[in-house]
Amino acid sequence: MVQHITVPAAGRKITVNPDFTLNVPDHPVIPYIEGDGTGVDITPVMIKVVDAAVDKAYGGARKISWMEIFAGEKATQRYGADTWLPDETLAVLKDYVVSIKGPLTTPVGGGIRSLNVALRQELDLYVCLRPVRYFAGVPSPLKQPEKTDMVIFRENSEDIYAGIEWEAGSEGAKKLIAFLSQEMGVSKIRFPDTSGLGIKPVSREGTERLVRKAIQYAIDNDKPSVTLVHKGNIMKYTEGAFRDWGYALAQKEFGAELFDGGPWCRIKNPKTGRDIMIKDSIADAFLQQILLRPAEYSVIATLNLNGDYISDALAAQVGGIGIAPGANMSDSVAMFEATHGTAPKYAGKDYVNPGSLILSAEMMLRHMGWSEAADLIIAAMGRAIVAKTVTYDFARLMEGATQVSCSGFGEAMIDNM
Ligand SMILES: NC(=O)C1=CN([C@@H]2O[C@H](COP(=O)(O)OP(=O)(O)OC[C@H]3O[C@@H](n4cnc5c(N)ncnc54)[C@H](OP(=O)(O)O)[C@@H]3O)[C@@H](O)[C@H]2O)C=CC1
Ligand SMILES: O=C(O)CCC(=O)C(=O)O
Numbered sequence: 313m314v315q316h317i318t319v320p321a322a323g324r325k326i327t328v329n330p331d332f333t334l335n336v337p338d339h340p341v342i343p344y345i346e347g348d349g350t351g352v353d354i355t356p357v358m359i360k361v362v363d364a365a366v367d368k369a370y371g372g373a374r375k376i377s378w379m380e381i382f383a384g385e386k387a388t389q390r391y392g393a394d395t396w397l398p399d400e401t402l403a404v405l406k407d408y409v410v411s412i413k414g415p416l417t418t419p420v421g422g423g424i425r426s427l428n429v430a431l432r433q434e435l436d437l438y439v440c441l442r443p444v445r446y447f448a449g450v451p452s453p454l455k456q457p458e459k460t461d462m463v464i465f466r467e468n469s470e471d472i473y474a475g476i477e478w479e480a481g482s483e484g485a486k487k488l489i490a491f492l493s494q495e496m497g498v499s500k501i502r503f504p505d506t507s508g509l510g511i512k513p514v515s516r517e518g519t520e521r522l523v524r525k526a527i528q529y530a531i532d533n534d535k536p537s538v539t540l541v542h543k544g545n546i547m548k549y550t551e552g553a554f555r556d557w558g559y560a561l562a563q564k565e566f567g568a569e570l571f572d573g574g575p576w577c578r579i580k581n582p583k584t585g586r587d588i589m590i591k592d593s594i595a596d597a598f599l600q601q602i603l604l605r606p607a608e609y610s611v612i613a614t615l616n617l618n619g620d621y622i623s624d625a626l627a628a629q630v631g632g633i634g635i636a637p638g639a640n641m642s643d644s645v646a647m648f649e650a651t652h653g654t655a656p657k658y659a660g661k662d663y664v665n666p667g668s669l670i671l672s673a674e675m676m677l678r679h680m681g682w683s684e685a686a687d688l689i690i691a692a693m694g695r696a697i698v699a700k701t702v703t704y705d706f707a708r709l710m711e712g713a714t715q716v717s718c719s720g721f722g723e724a725m726i727d728n729m
């Protein structure tokens with residue numbers, strides 16, 4: 313029984329088999345969250361482009377029944393002032409298995425905690441998968457942007473994002489500082505009276521399930537390497553442990569053998585016979601290497617905060633967060649979303665690039681096995697960009713571009729299908 317959601321009369325749920333494969337009906341119901349800020353601009357365009365691609369690919373034999381569900385500001389309008397993430401939204405996301413969302417606002421400092429993070433945690437969507445690829449013709453600050461071809465596996469359930477923190481001067485902070493200094497022998501909190509505190513949990517289980525997915529992806533997609541990115545020289549028992557647990561898992565579960573005395577190790581891809589190098593990089597050095605030597609990196613497995621930074625940095629290398637897609641996944645449930653946020657200064661102006669959410673939908677179609685429709689989306693986006701029919705973010709960096717609106721770019725894609 314739903315409260316504020318209208319369940320479409322036509323369409324059926326996607327279901328999951330015990331081996332985690334999907335049963336996708338020809339008329340699946342896909343829940344979507346419009347999103348705050350520019351969500352109002354990009355989400356309807358994404359739906360229009362996806363519907364056009366599905367129609368063109370399957371001539372009416374397949375069709376998505378979209379079902380709007382609510383989170384963020386729209387949820388407070390329907391469910392009450394303090395209800396940002398209604399229970400029925402979470403229930404539907406779980407029950408319908410595959411969904412897509414626009415960005416949701418998180419205030420800085422005080423106010424509500426991130427709804428995006430809450431969704432990932434509540435549904436245990438422990439993989440944040442963000443592929444970074446170059447489209448020909450996209451303006452980039454790099455001389456050879458096509459050399460950036462990486463897939464980020466960002467751990468999505470732990471790290472400093474767990475939100476275990478206390479404000480400076482609060483009872484909690486005072487209590488924890490007293491405990492640390494009196495019972496744990498900690499004497500290195502420089503200004504104890506005015507320190508806020510955050511806790512960074514990183515577990516072996518959390519690391520292993522993420523790294524396992526990253527290595528399996530490298531095997532399935534014939535990738536040459538998996539790089540564990542961490543700041544383990546400084547945070548030894550969290551980020552350093554992530555590295556060590558990652559290497560240990562590669563050896564234990566995938567038969568990786570030490571390379572040149574270690575710690576790098578090498579797997580023979582059982583599907584192709586080619587080598588997959590498991591290596592690691594310290595996060596600061598990694599951020600300069602992806603600019604200078606991007607071709608040396610392929611699959612990236614990293615912790616939550618590093619993954620957040622790396623996602624936007626890599627997106628910039630191939631043209632910016634206007635075309636940076638992503639997915640949040642557990643073994644069974646998948647929720648697709650763009651890498652960018654709500655870009656509030658552009659909200660409601662039909663201005664921004666809908667490409668990130670459209671490419672997130674493209675990932676969703678592929679996940680559903682609807683690869684013909686996904687291929688049409690990739691081809692249409694490629695053609696619109698080559699024709700220099702682009703939104704402001706690309707137009708401002710391109711010679712001779714025709715700048716179009718957010719909806720105009722969607723129309724250009726449909727014209728190019
Ligand atoms: N998963 C989610 O829902 C996320 C939510 N957020 C939230 O979004 C809010 C705003 O965050 P903010 O840090 O400003 O980051 P945003 O990603 O929203 O915006 C930063 C800049 O990125 C560019 N940009 C963003 N979206 C697009 C787009 N669709 N097309 C082209 N360019 C785009 C714009 O650059 P320019 O100014 O150069 O035009 C924009 O000013 C915060 O509340 C934050 O917490 C942030 C990230 C993810
Ligand atoms: O939750 C937020 O507001 C920000 C999240 C974010 O930046 C991300 O997931 O990349």
Ligand SMILES: [Mg+2]
Pocket residue numbers: 620621623624651
């Ligand atoms: Mg981010």
